[in-house]
Amino acid sequence: TQLLEQSPQFLSIQEGENLTVYCNSSSVFSSLQWYRQEPGEGPVLLVTVVTGGEVKKLKRLTFQFGDARKDSSLHITAAQPGDTGLYLCAGEAGKLIFGQGTELSVKP
Amino acid sequence: EAQVTQNPRYLITVTGKKLTVTCSQNMNHEYMSWYRQDPGLGLRQIYYSMNVEVTDKGDVPEGYKVSRKEKRNFPLILESPSPNQTSLYFCASSYQQGFHEQYFGPGTRLTVT
Numbered sequence: 001t002q003l004l005e006q007s008p009q010f011l012s013i014q015e016g017e018n019l020t021v022y023c024n025s026s027s028v029f030s031s032l033q034w035y036r037q038e039p040g041e042g043p044v045l046l047v048t049v050v051t052g053g054e055v056k057k058l059k060r061l062t063f064q065f066g067d068a069r070k071d072s073s074l075h076i077t078a079a080q081p082g083d084t085g086l087y088l089c090a091g092e093a094g095k096l097i098f099g100q101g102t103e104l105s106v107k108p
Numbered sequence: 109e110a111q112v113t114q115n116p117r118y119l120i121t122v123t124g125k126k127l128t129v130t131c132s133q134n135m136n137h138e139y140m141s142w143y144r145q146d147p148g149l150g151l152r153q154i155y156y157s158m159n160v161e162v163t164d165k166g167d168v169p170e171g172y173k174v175s176r177k178e179k180r181n182f183p184l185i186l187e188s189p190s191p192n193q194t195s196l197y198f199c200a201s202s203y204q205q206g207f208h209e210q211y212f213g214p215g216t217r218l219t220v221t
Contacts, residue, residue: 004150006150009148030206030207031207033207033209035210040215041214041215042112042198042200042213042215043151043198043210043212044212045209045210048207048209050207088151090151090210092206092207094205095153095156095166095205096153096210098143098150098151098152099150100148100149100150101150
């Protein structure tokens with residue numbers, strides 16, 4: 001069974017701090033997606049990374065796919081309260097395998 | 109507006125009383141799936157459908173049924189709900205299976221007493 005482990009599971013920080021969320025697996029994925037979910041809503045796609053070593057930036061968010069395509073990270077610079085939510089990684093190997101999620105709380 | 113709709117959004121029911129959660133998408137997507145979301149477990153796939161009249165089991169299919177008679181609709185059926193099916197359910201659709209973006213519905217919060 002393919003598994004994706006996300007860490008940390010919970011993160012509470014002050015506005016302006018930086019943070020990194022990790023997504024790790026022993027399996028190789030064809031691509032990896034990051035979603036963000038707000039309370040009462042379904043997940044929304046932030047980014048898809050496809051190539052090993054790929055780095056994508058979305059404003060203050062930086063996504064990296066590991067060279068071996070087994071892991072990924074999400075780095076947020078100068079977090080804002082609006083970044084609060086559940087962040088989910090999902091690896092694609094024929095179908096999507098989701099990590100457990102990282103619950104991020106950014107306090108003003 | 110491109111969207112996935114689910115109904116109902118909230119449902120409280122009793123053990124054994126059959127229920128259906130509807131899901132509809134207006135994007136002409138071929139691939140649709142159902143997930144359940146439980147604390148600490150992330151999203152787990154229940155069933156998926158690659159096209160009309162084509163459905164298959166996901167990772168946690170026990171106690172659930174689905175059908176895909178039309179491209180846009182993919183209802184989730186619980187013939188005899190049990191308390192361990194209390195969860196948050198999401199329907200999702202995408203152009204095809206694989207790395208394509210999944211569009212999720214708003215979720216259905218189900219409580220079985």
